[in-house]
Amino acid sequence: MSAHLPRSRQDYEAEEDERLAPGATRSARSRGRIFPEPEHPYRTAFQRDRDRIVHCRAFRRLEYKTQVFVPHEGDHHRNRLTHTLEAGQLSRTTARALRLNEELAEAIALAHDLGHTPFGHAGERVLAELMKAHGDFDHNRQTLRVVDLLEDQYPGFRGLNLTYETSEGILKHGRHWEHPLPVPDATLQPSLEAQVADCADEIAYTNHDLDDGLRSELLQLGDLEGVALWRETRRAASERVGAVSDRVLHAQTIVALIDRLVTDLIEASAWRLDASGVGSADEVRSTQGRLVALSSDLGGEFADLKRFLSENLYHHREVVASNQRAVEVISALFEGYSGDADLLPEHVRARFDVDGRARAIADYIAGMTDRFALTECQRIAGRP
DSSP: TTTTTTHHHHHHHHHHHHSSTSHHHHSGGOOOOOOOOOOOSSSSSSHHHHHHHHHHHHHHHHHGSBBOOOOOTTTSSSHHHHHOOOOOOOHHHHHHHOOOOOOOOOOHHHHHHOOOOTHHHHHHHHHHHTTGGHHHHHHHHHOOOOOOIOOOSSSSSOOOOOOOHHEEEOOOOOOOOOOOSOOOOOOOOOOHHHHHHHHHHHHHHHHHHHHHHHHTTTSEEEETTTTTOOOOOOHHHHHHHOSHHHHHHHHHHHHHHHHHHHHHHHHHHHHHHHHHHHOOOHHHHHHOOSSOOOOOOHHHHHHOOOOOHHIIIITTTHHHHHHHHHHHHHHHHHHHHHHHHGGOHHHHTTHHHHOHHHHHHHHHTTTTTTTHHHHHHHHHHTOO
């Protein structure tokens, strides 16, 4: 046999059966897609999901959507795209160590913020308020709308037509609202890969928000000395690297913090999985309590760090002031479009009869980048 024969999808699926843990999700056993499609000769179902997500327009727009700091506040601050890539990397590392399906975990992580509005969580809060009388709004629901309905690249169906398992991972906060297409069943737990992506998201945003907060000087090192997880990790990093600049020590503390959390996540989860005895992905879904999670001790310290960030960064007066701008812009856009449909592109107006006027407007606003929302607001305000 030639050493250069390509590996087929079936080869990858056979390898998964040998390599993956009992509770992992096998791509060959996927519950499929809403609209059936022929399988690819060289890519598994979850590889195709990942690739469709990376190549969609909503993914590219994440580059110009706020994480915590708006883009003009600094070129080095994270945005939604860099956050998503960091979460994807941590998902792959964790899934690989636990012998779970890396492609599925990564696909879920890469998709999880596709429905986020411009201006971060502040934008989501104001759009949720505006949509209270029209079926509500949240970014997990919006992500499903993006991948099921709003992306328009394929003949025969709207959306990306992702697998059941990737959609299940997107819906981490439940499904108590109407959706035009079938949604995954409500279960006690999602797949192990979805649990990995959820934890990776938390670890990623906590650490990079901490990093950005310190670099912006909205957070002060002295205040963080009261947070045990930061204090212990910084001391250990300092002992390890020796005499270095403050910049290097800062960077190495963030590296050490991520490593400590991910290592604990892997080891604590491996212990739980072994103790649980789960033998299949379906058994995982009927298990009480998360199997992929930090240990109780480090989980408590991590919660303290997140509380510190909530009080000292996310509610910092400068961040709050920036958030107020989001309220003004999104409110003006929603009011302007609701009052004059001619302000909207034809493809948005065309969806009024199918999705409802308010939902079509919310979809359009949620998909905007920060800078496009600002430009649109100026255009509306400047109309004669």
